[in-house]
Amino acid sequence: MATLADRIRAVSDLSSDEAEHLRTLCSSWQVLADLSFSDLLLYVRKKGAVERFEICAQLRPFTSQTLYPQDMVGTIVTQPEQPIVERAFREGRIWAQDDPVLVDGIPIRMDAVPVRHHGRVVGVVTKEGSPATSRRPGRLEQVYIQSAEHVSDMICAGRFPYPGTPVGDWPKVGDGLCVLDRSGRISWASPNAVSAFRRFGVKQNILGRYLDDLRIGQTPVQHALTSRDLTDDELSRGESHILLRCLPLVEDEAVAGALVLVRDVSELRQKDREISVKDATIREIHHRVKNNLQTIASLLRLQARRLRSEEGRNALNESVLRIGTIALVHETLSEEPSDVAEFADVVRRIGYMVAEGLVLPERTISLTVTGKTGRLEADLATPLAVTVTELLQNSIEHAFPEESSGSVSIDLARDRGDVVVTVRDDGVGIPDGSLESARLGLQIVRTLIAELGGTFTISADGGTVAVVRVPTKERAPG
Numbered sequence: 236m237a238t239l240a241d242r243i244r245a246v247s248d249l250s251s252d253e254a255e256h257l258r259t260l261c262s263s264w265q266v267l268a269d270l271s272f273s274d275l276l277l278y279v280r281k282k283g284a285v286e287r288f289e290i291c292a293q294l295r296p297f298t299s300q301t302l303y304p305q306d307m308v309g310t311i312v313t314q315p316e317q318p319i320v321e322r323a324f325r326e327g328r329i330w331a332q333d334d335p336v337l338v339d340g341i342p343i344r345m346d347a348v349p350v351r352h353h354g355r356v357v358g359v360v361t362k363e364g365s366p367a368t369s370r371r372p373g374r375l376e377q378v379y380i381q382s383a384e385h386v387s388d389m390i391c392a393g394r395f396p397y398p399g400t401p402v403g404d405w406p407k408v409g410d411g412l413c414v415l416d417r418s419g420r421i422s423w424a425s426p427n428a429v430s431a432f433r434r435f436g437v438k439q440n441i442l443g444r445y446l447d448d449l450r451i452g453q454t455p456v457q458h459a460l461t462s463r464d465l466t467d468d469e470l471s472r473g474e475s476h477i478l479l480r481c482l483p484l485v486e487d488e489a490v491a492g493a494l495v496l497v498r499d500v501s502e503l504r505q506k507d508r509e510i511s512v513k514d515a516t517i518r519e520i521h522h523r524v525k526n527n528l529q530t531i532a533s534l535l536r537l538q539a540r541r542l543r544s545e546e547g548r549n550a551l552n553e554s555v556l557r558i559g560t561i562a563l564v565h566e567t568l569s570e571e572p573s574d575v576a577e578f579a580d581v582v583r584r585i586g587y588m589v590a591e592g593l594v595l596p597e598r599t600i601s602l603t604v605t606g607k608t609g610r611l612e613a614d615l616a617t618p619l620a621v622t623v624t625e626l627l628q629n630s631i632e633h634a635f636p637e638e639s640s641g642s643v644s645i646d647l648a649r650d651r652g653d654v655v656v657t658v659r660d661d662g663v664g665i666p667d668g669s670l671e672s673a674r675l676g677l678q679i680v681r682t683l684i685a686e687l688g689g690t691f692t693i694s695a696d697g698g699t700v701a702v703v704r705v706p707t708k709e710r711a712p713g
């Protein structure tokens with residue numbers, strides 16, 4: 236799926252840097268929707284057109300009812316339909332509609348805010364709210380609306396989104412909000428912010444005080460006010476954790492105050508800890524399974540040495556190799572933070588193991604591994620690892636008769652939802668009739684791949700090419 240920045244570039248004349256600015260804006264603008272109790276729409280000017288705009292993004296507020304239950308993205312508007320959008324874009328000033336207009340019988344108030352980036356207007360955000368559906372005005376509403384105006388001014392001045400905006404989830408206005416004056420003193424705190432600080436052990440009244448004086452540790456306020464950039468900090472006390480995100484409000488080159496979003500993340504951190512304990516347990520189990528498999532392999536090896544019959548000895552040694560491959564998958568998983576492994580890592584290890592066991596010192600066989608499948612779950616990685624071992628072993632054993640050298644390559648790929656593994660050698664090619672042989676190797680491969688619902692082909696092509704394709708659970712749509 237195309238990203239927002241790609242879509243913006245496709246419909247407009249904007250540069251990739253400008254489209255990226257709008258994308259960052261859209262990852263940060265929930266705070267504006269919530270503070271202004273408004274729906275937000277992002278308009279960009281259509282490619283080559285002067286008075287036509289396309290809505291590229293839309294956001295609904297958490298603090299109020301939406302005016303747009305329907306999807307507005309992709310709608311094209313012209314100057315006569317939305318005069319203030321065009322005007323805000325052309326003049327680079329915030330425009331408010333004089334009188335509320337009636338849409339479906341509901342009066343709607345609308346502001347158009349030009350989005351500036353490096354001095355140039357690159358889009359327009361409209362804030363649309365309905366006085367009839369918005370909440371009973373009180374102190375909270377006043378403070379929110381005022382803060383929203385500050386943020387709008389900063390968008391217009393090219394100061395919002397902040398340069399250091401991190402990717403990922405934002406704390407919400409509804410989680411808790413403190414408004415600071417220009418010196419950093421708390422001039423207002425939402426009830427949820429007060430509760431969050433209370434749970435964190437702050438018993439006194441916080442109004443009129445500095446966050447840094449509440450004895451909760453170093454807060455992000457000072458840094459945000461001096462750097463004028465968004466600053467995050469997480470404070471911890473025992474099992475309690477709060478995240479503070481400080482947004483400095485800059486007006487005419489001076490800091491006019493700041494907004495601090497306060498989010499209690501104690502539950503979240505508790506979950507993180509539980510997950511990491513679970514991960515460690517799973518890794519430990521993989522580690523033990525690997526050890527057990529290696530023990531089984533050494534027992535078989537010992538037994539093989541005592542056998543007189545060469546055929547019996549070879550059979551046991553092959554089993555040792557197969558069990559070793561499965562152990563390798565568990566070893567890789569024991570080093571991963573979750574029950575998935577990057578399959579390229581497993582394949583490299585298999586390469587070392589097979590080469591060490593089979594390549595005679597007087598032959599040089601080069602092995603290359605290219606591509607990636609991404610991370611695979613154990614139930615897919617294990618049979619694929621056994622498959623790769625068999626194919627690689629065949630190339631080394633059969634493709635290069637005595638004393639000749641050659642190369643083997645393994646290529647890994649993801650094709651939509653499928654994992655594709657290609658093992659290729661530049662050896663003698665498969666002799667006629669050998670594919671129907673009653674030997675075990677290729678039969679194991681066919682059985683495993685069929686169980687995974689995949690396909691397996693092997694053919695001669697200046698050597699031998701074997702291609703394995705198996706579907707994964709994350710099948711791409713279509």
Ligand SMILES: Nc1ncnc2c1ncn2[C@@H]1O[C@H](COP(=O)(O)OP(=O)(O)OP(=O)(O)O)[C@@H](O)[C@H]1O
Nearest residue numbers: 629630633634664665669672674675676677678699
């Ligand atoms: N890369 C290759 N180059 C040349 N011949 C091959 C190649 N791969 C397989 N063959 C031929 O196909 C036959 C069947 O392979 P298969 O892996 O099933 O059995 P095997 O390797 O002989 O025995 P096993 O794998 O059970 O130890 C091989 O004996 C060999 O003749």
Ligand SMILES: [Mg+2]
Nearest residue numbers: 625629676677
């Ligand atoms: Mg074989």
